Amino acid sequence: MASLPVLNQPPHLCAALLDHLSRRVRTRSETVLAPLGLRPRHLVTLTVLRDHGSSTQQALAARLGIDSTNLVGLLNDLEADNLIERRRSPEDRRRHVVDLTDVGAKKLAKAEFALAAVEDEVLAALTLEQREQLYSLLQQATATTDIAACAGAEDEPAPPVMYR
Amino acid sequence: MASLPVLNQPPHLCAALLDHLSRRVRTRSETVLAPLGLRPRHLVTLTVLRDHGSSTQQALAARLGIDSTNLVGLLNDLEADNLIERRRSPEDRRRHVVDLTDVGAKKLAKAEFALAAVEDEVLAALTLEQREQLYSLLQQATATTDIAACAGAEDEPAPPVMYR
DNA sequence: TAAATGGTTTGTCTTACGCAAATGACTTGT
DNA sequence: ACAAGTCATTTGCGTAAGACAAACCATTTA
Numbered sequence: 001m002a003s004l005p006v007l008n009q010p011p012h013l014c015a016a017l018l019d020h021l022s023r024r025v026r027t028r029s030e031t032v033l034a035p036l037g038l039r040p041r042h043l044v045t046l047t048v049l050r051d052h053g054s055s056t057q058q059a060l061a062a063r064l065g066i067d068s069t070n071l072v073g074l075l076n077d078l079e080a081d082n083l084i085e086r087r088r089s090p091e092d093r094r095r096h097v098v099d100l101t102d103v104g105a106k107k108l109a110k111a112e113f114a115l116a117a118v119e120d121e122v123l124a125a126l127t128l129e130q131r132e133q134l135y136s137l138l139q140q141a142t143a144t145t146d147i148a149a150c151a152g153a154e155d156e157p158a159p160p161v162m163y164r
Numbered sequence: 165m166a167s168l169p170v171l172n173q174p175p176h177l178c179a180a181l182l183d184h185l186s187r188r189v190r191t192r193s194e195t196v197l198a199p200l201g202l203r204p205r206h207l208v209t210l211t212v213l214r215d216h217g218s219s220t221q222q223a224l225a226a227r228l229g230i231d232s233t234n235l236v237g238l239l240n241d242l243e244a245d246n247l248i249e250r251r252r253s254p255e256d257r258r259r260h261v262v263d264l265t266d267v268g269a270k271k272l273a274k275a276e277f278a279l280a281a282v283e284d285e286v287l288a289a290l291t292l293e294q295r296e297q298l299y300s301l302l303q304q305a306t307a308t309t310d311i312a313a314c315a316g317a318e319d320e321p322a323p324p325v326m327y328r
Numbered sequence: 329t330a331a332a333t334g335g336t337t338t339g340t341c342t343t344a345c346g347c348a349a350a351t352g353a354c355t356t357g358t
Numbered sequence: 359a360c361a362a363g364t365c366a367t368t369t370g371c372g373t374a375a376g377a378c379a380a381a382c383c384a385t386t387t388a
Contacts, residue, residue: 013299014298015279018185020211027229040179047184093384096335119177133297135176135181141286142181203343222365222366231346234346236367237367
């Protein structure tokens, strides 16, 4: 791609608008998540566990792009409400395998039900098709670093770029 | 839409993945923006001013979804580097009209040049077409609340939902 | 057995907010 | 003309979400 002419460069950068839209959604999300005892960072974690399955803490921290000590606190929140469970890995007892519980899956479903109204509002300018398209793109874009948090909680390669 | 059957409901919610991806992009963005003396919040502001033109502070705060006192600080940063300028509105001298300067536009272009590499990396799973598609969706989704920050810095209707 | 690893706790610091109060300049209403 | 309202500003306080460091325990590897 480096050899392609400039014309093939994407003319538009997503970074600013991604941040911009994300903030909007997040602010509104907070109001509906709070009654469920959840914050956006909880929501993201539950979503990742649901979509990608169980994971070691190290891999999860890498996927979420947060410091492992902060992940501990985050998981403590979730575990306190039985939304996740930590079990020692049979392959290496130093490790925890983190799983979404049934309670957690139900809570996530509740959260998403509440979030539907938020998205109806904040993403009002998009048709349902466009929203599905957006989801699909987001899913694809975030799936990449799936490599870092390989399926299951088995040996993973070194995690890629840490993200905030 | 409320009368439509459940089948017409979007099956996927974007909130979590939007937050997730946005974080990733933002973290990487910070490293390339820092040498330019910019932070993501600066980038978003400059982008909004470029895309939507001049605006009163009140309207800008509404569009960005941040508290007016925080906007003052943000604008102070930008004005200090001559990236924006504040001029008293001729219609109402209590108001400032905020404009992107030429220096600001150049700085934004530099930032976007730097961000291209970031997006090449973080959005590697998307084709160029998909990235353009993502931009288009983001642009459309965020344009809605354009109504709040009507063209120019003239009278605006009450701003919609404040966002974070 | 020593060194390395995964997770945990604790502490410190930074950043980005929301919110409140007070202020000065300006506009609107009486 | 004066009071009330409005816009932006400064200051202060508090919260949340991180990064990073150090120390520790349990476990695994060299």
